[in-house]
Amino acid sequence: MIIGYARVSSTSQSLDIQHEALAAAGAEKVFSEKVSGRSTTDREQLALAMSFAREGDTLIVTRLDRLARSVGDLHRIIEVLTQKGVGFKCLNQPGVDTDTSTGRLMLAMLAAVASFEADIRHERQMEGVRKAQxxxxxxxxxxxxxxxxxxxxxxxxxxxxxxxxxxGIGRASVYRALAA
Structure with missing residues (x-):
């Protein structure tokens, strides 16, 4: 079975384009959510997709950053899928296919680049904050x-x-302030 996973970061964004691409690629079941991809915690639909997948299935996404934004998270997800005998493919990066050694290498390289880009973006943001401060x-x-x-x-x-x-605060906040 081909299982799709779609994600956007905010509720104002649309999942339609990803849904169309996943359906065109043959996804029989699609899990989707509107949540930040910065971490895999609190991504209920991703967890459901991974638990739903069975040996011989393939999980597909439109872009690698829809699945994970850090190398660590990506490797953990792929490891869980691999242990279950589930393949992984990325539609917009056709070389990314965990069924081949070249695909696994490509996946690792793209994950490293994506993580690097996220780190650079964060550094620029912090630089801007310091400048504004x-x-x-x-x-x-x-x-x-x-x-x-x-x-x-x-x-x-x-x-x-x-x-x-x-x-207008919690009782625990009162106790913390009193203890300080």
Whole structure:
């Protein structure tokens, strides 16, 4: 059986193009989700696709970055599929096919390049943040909890639950602020 997996990063993006390509490639069942690919955690549909796949099946994706954005995640996914006897193919990178040694080599090289690109993008983003901070244009997220206010309310006789309700925060946050 050919199993498709489609993913986009945000709810405003459409899965239609990936669904069409997977169907045209013969996918009999498609798992899809709208979630970040930065990590494989919290990717429920990917987990379902991998558990659904049986020996002799092939998992297909349109592009490698739809499956994983890091070399480590990609290797873990491929290892699980390989142990189950499930093949993997990437439609837009036809050389990526785990059924051949050349395909496995190509997969490793493309994964390394994708990981490198993600790292470079993150470095540029952090560089921009540092530059904006130096110019006084970026201060990060404001602190949502004022520990001194919490301690003041506690000293005034309020309990943790009442403080949490008054400040719109969780009770655990109150306890952490009091312990600090």
């Amino acid at each position: 130096a110019a006084g244009k970026y201060r990060g997220r404001p602190a949502s909890i004022d520990p001194s206010k919490i301690k003041e309310l506690k000293a005034g006789g309020m309990g943790a639950a009442a403080i949490a309700k008054a400040m």
